[in-house]
Amino acid sequence: MAKHRQKNSQKKQENQISLKDQLNSDLVKxxxxxxxxxxxxxxxxxxxxQKEKERARKEKEKNKSFEELFNESDLKWNEFK
Known part of the structure; x- marks a missing residue:
């Protein structure tokens, strides 16, 4: 049984010629x-x-209304009254 496994593994190793070995060097290059x-x-x-997403983000930011900018602001406007 062990001899049979050794023969199979040896055959596999012999048959495992890489594709790179089979192709000519110009084709590989x-x-x-x-x-x-x-x-x-x-x-x-x-x-x-990424550039397109950044451009779209900037365009969207530029076109925001005053209400959207006001709602996004972190400032507490009550303190300024």
Whole structure:
């Protein structure tokens, strides 16, 4: 039983040639460059989304009515009367 397990594990190790080993180096470099480009594009997309959210927040703040600003104020207006 133990010999059978050893043979199976040895066969698995022999069969476990990585994909990188099977592909030629130019293709690996192309894939890595594509991965890097996609990661950079994703970073840019996230950054643009954050800028858009910030712009929308500022626009909303700018368009608030006096009542909304008054209600959000932390000051106690009764003290100033």
């Amino acid at each position: 192309q894939l890595q460059a594509k991965k890097h480009a996609l990661a950079k594009r994703e970073e840019q997309r996230i950054e643009e989304e």
